[in-house]
Each structure stands twice: as C-alpha cells, then as structure tokens.
Amino acid sequence: MVAVSGPDRGWLGVRPARPAVPDGAARTGATPIQITVVGLVMAGTTTALVVWPDGTIRAAVVGIGVGFLVCAVWRLLLVLCSGRKPPRVEPPARWPRYSILAALHDEAEIVPQLIQRLSTLDYPRNRLDGWLVLEADDHPTIQAVIAACPPSWLKLLLVPPGVPRTKPRALNHALRRATGELLTVYDAEDAPDPGQLREAAARFAADDTGRLACLQAPLRIRTGDGRTGFLERQFAAEYAALFEVTLPGLVRMGLPFPLGGTSNHFRIDVLRAVGGWDAWNVTEDADLGFRLWRHGWRQGLITSPTRETPPGPLEHWLPQRTRWLKGYMQTWGVHSRDPFGLGLRGLVSLVMTLGVALVSAALHAASLAWVASAVLVAGFAGLSPATPLLALAVLALGVAAAWLTCAVGARRADLPYHLGDMVTAPAYWSLLSLAFVHAVWRLIREPFAWDKTRHRADPVEAVDTDAASDSGRQAA
Numbered sequence: 001m002v003a004v005s006g007p008d009r010g011w012l013g014v015r016p017a018r019p020a021v022p023d024g025a026a027r028t029g030a031t032p033i034q035i036t037v038v039g040l041v042m043a044g045t046t047t048a049l050v051v052w053p054d055g056t057i058r059a060a061v062v063g064i065g066v067g068f069l070v071c072a073v074w075r076l077l078l079v080l081c082s083g084r085k086p087p088r089v090e091p092p093a094r095w096p097r098y099s100i101l102a103a104l105h106d107e108a109e110i111v112p113q114l115i116q117r118l119s120t121l122d123y124p125r126n127r128l129d130g131w132l133v134l135e136a137d138d139h140p141t142i143q144a145v146i147a148a149c150p151p152s153w154l155k156l157l158l159v160p161p162g163v164p165r166t167k168p169r170a171l172n173h174a175l176r177r178a179t180g181e182l183l184t185v186y187d188a189e190d191a192p193d194p195g196q197l198r199e200a201a202a203r204f205a206a207d208d209t210g211r212l213a214c215l216q217a218p219l220r221i222r223t224g225d226g227r228t229g230f231l232e233r234q235f236a237a238e239y240a241a242l243f244e245v246t247l248p249g250l251v252r253m254g255l256p257f258p259l260g261g262t263s264n265h266f267r268i269d270v271l272r273a274v275g276g277w278d279a280w281n282v283t284e285d286a287d288l289g290f291r292l293w294r295h296g297w298r299q300g301l302i303t304s305p306t307r308e309t310p311p312g313p314l315e316h317w318l319p320q321r322t323r324w325l326k327g328y329m330q331t332w333g334v335h336s337r338d339p340f341g342l343g344l345r346g347l348v349s350l351v352m353t354l355g356v357a358l359v360s361a362a363l364h365a366a367s368l369a370w371v372a373s374a375v376l377v378a379g380f381a382g383l384s385p386a387t388p389l390l391a392l393a394v395l396a397l398g399v400a401a402a403w404l405t406c407a408v409g410a411r412r413a414d415l416p417y418h419l420g421d422m423v424t425a426p427a428y429w430s431l432l433s434l435a436f437v438h439a440v441w442r443l444i445r446e447p448f449a450w451d452k453t454r455h456r457a458d459p460v461e462a463v464d465t466d467a468a469s470d471s472g473r474q475a476a
Helices: 032-051 053-081 111-119 139-148 167-175 196-206 230-252 268-273 284-294 314-335 339-381 389-412 419-445 460-475
Strands: 098-104 128-135 154-159 182-186 212-216 219-221 264-267 298-301 306-308
Touching: 032 053, 053 230, 053 339, 053 389, 098 111, 098 167, 111 128, 111 139, 111 154, 128 139, 128 167, 139 154, 154 167, 167 268, 167 284, 182 196, 182 268, 196 212, 196 264, 212 268, 212 284, 219 230, 230 298, 230 314, 230 339, 230 389, 230 419, 264 268, 284 298, 284 314, 284 339, 314 339, 314 419, 339 389, 339 419, 389 419
Parallel strands: 098 128, 098 182, 128 154, 212 298, 219 306
Antiparallel strands: 182 264, 212 264
C-alpha cells in the first residue's frame, strides 16, 4: 500500500470530510412499506384475473399500449432536445489537482494497455493524483502493475480484504486517499480522449451556479477489429442511443440521470459529502446520479469521449447485463423509499430511465412473442390478426422511436447503423428479457454478488488510431 498525505483544501476553502455511509444503502433491502405495496399489487392483480379475467386482460393490453405510446413520445422528445451542443468554455486560470481512480480485479492482461492510455492524458503531470486500486490478494494484477512501470503520478493502492467485494467498495477506499479537487473514474478497458480532463476542469470552472457536481463523458463502443457481430453492433447502437441522445436530452430538460460506471468527473468535496459510492449496489453509478440530485446537486456532460470494447459473446454479455438490471432494481428500491424526496423532475427521470428500462426488459420477449404468434396463427388460418390494429400501431410507433434513437445516436458517434441492424434489433431486445429473469433470480439469491466482465487487450494499432482520431476532432 502506498501512503499519501491527507486531502488538501478544496475549492471552497474547507477541508472535505471523510466519506459517510450513503443514505438508504442497498444492503438494507426492501422496507416493510415497499413489501406491503408489492404484496397488495400482486394480490389485487391475481384477484382481478380470477374474478374479471376478460376485463383485466383488456385493461392490461390498453395499459401496455399507453405505456408504449408514452415511451415513444418520450424518445422523440429526447431526440429533439438532444441536438444542441454545449458552448465552448475557456481554460481555468489554474488547473485544479485531479485524482484518477481505476479499480481493477483480475486484469493482468490489460494493465499495460490501461497504463499506456492513462499516460496519454493531456494534463499537467504535477497536478495529477492517479491510483490503480487492486484487491490485496489479486497477485497477478499486482505483479502486472509493477512490471509495467507506471509513471510516478500513478500509484498502486491495495484494498484490504472485506465485504462486499465490489468495485464501489474499492473506490470508496481510494476516495479516502485521493488528494485532488476533481476526481474521475476509469475502467480497465477504457481509452479516454487525451483532452477529457482539461475539458471537464474547464466546465467545472465555468459553472456560475455552484451546483454542478458531476460531468459525464460519452462512452463509445469500438466495433472494429473483427467486433462486428450481432451482439457487438446492437450493444454499440444501444450505447450511442444512451450517451448521444438520452443523456443530452435529459440534461437539456434539466433532469437527473443515472451515471455511467466510468468517465464521470466529480467535485471531490461533493462526492465525499454525499457519502461516495454505495458499496452494496452493483450499479453504484446509477444510484449516485440520483443521490446527487436528491442532495440538491446537478449533473452535466462533456464532449470528449471514452472508447470501450463491447463485452463480447453471449456468455460475457449476459452476466454484464444481468448485473446492470439487478443494480437497477436495487437503485429503484433505494430511491422509491422516498420518491417525493427527488422532486417531480427527479421522479419523472427515475421512472423514465430505470423504471422504463426494467419494464421494457421484462416485456420485450413477451410482446414480440405475442405479435408473432398472432400474425402467424392468423396467417395460417387465412384470417386477419385478432390483435387490435390500434395496439399494433402503437407497438410499431414504439419500435420506430427506438430505431430513430439508435440511428441518431449512431450517426453522432460515427457508428454504422443499417437496415439489417434495425431488423435484428427486436431479437436483441428480447435477449434483455432473458437477462431480466436472470437478474430477478440473482437479486433473490445473491443480491450483492458482482458479475465481472472479462476484458482483453486491444491491438496496438487500433488504440493508436482511435486516440489520434479523437485528438484530431478536439483540435478541430
């Protein structure tokens, strides 16, 4: 373990406090009130199906149709609101000290690549405070860090044994030792744009409200180097829709959003004040975004991207998506304990981001099977589908809005998105239902288990090409 001096004084001239336990941590589980509400809803639904089966089914179909219509309108609104780029800002008079955290576990193969990429960050070296945060018993990764000879500003920090064994717990351990005024988090496979720290520091300095606590960089999926399969292309389009359309739209409307797990930049005094990350939440990033809003802070975006690799084939994609959905359920449970504490705008954002993501994942496969079976049975029988045309029209509108969001996002991220991607998208959405079922089971059996995604090093020429391309865009 590397010893460092205590945190210096922040921009406000006050020594930051030690991290506190986050309010409503996920480890406490559902409250008695939440359990009662869920039980009443389930009992009421079951009773209605037994007593009024036809009416209940018709009401459910109408409700789902209304939900699809609301989501379609919401997506269109996000597309319209997301087009305006943030104004350029001038560099600050003084570059603040910047802490960089990268929590690694079982990443020996990718350590040299990560160190090389972090070394290309364009920021004064005497203002950097970097930490590679490793579990104390992860000996292969520790040896890989030592062998890679990281720069002097990038230090090794070992996390002592403890529970839960999660990324947010490791980040909280490093937060106690970080000496920066600003702080960012990167993952092992990240390739951040070299100018990202400078842009974030300039935007924080230009904030005249004093309420800007976090900036999220767009995450873009690398689809080259043979990563052009079905899952990779759909995953890349999904990321593009989120980071190029949904998040910019939410920011323009003045709404909070769930953070990405990497490339988010914080004022470190605020991060400590709200308790850091919830170590028991497997999507600690989503929780933290809404917790910042609950405490009166706001979020923003920067334009300098971070490039990531897709998770790979189904055996790697499924555990990652299962963890995300499980964490969304945890985050929903935490913030629905006091939903009105988020205010109207915060509650709308919570419902339309995490809530819609969970409901959509649960219904995608069932909706597709329902439509396909209705059309096939009617076709073989020589009859028109029994499914109401209005319901099909609403469903088609929802699908078209999803396609539009992906297409606009892909164009902004310079990614291909063709007719074949649109046609196969419903199959990808149906896989989310598989992940949803798995997430529910995992939430019951192992709520705090961290399903880790394995990362592999990229070809050197791909790394160099992407870095040069991004830097060229920034210079332009």
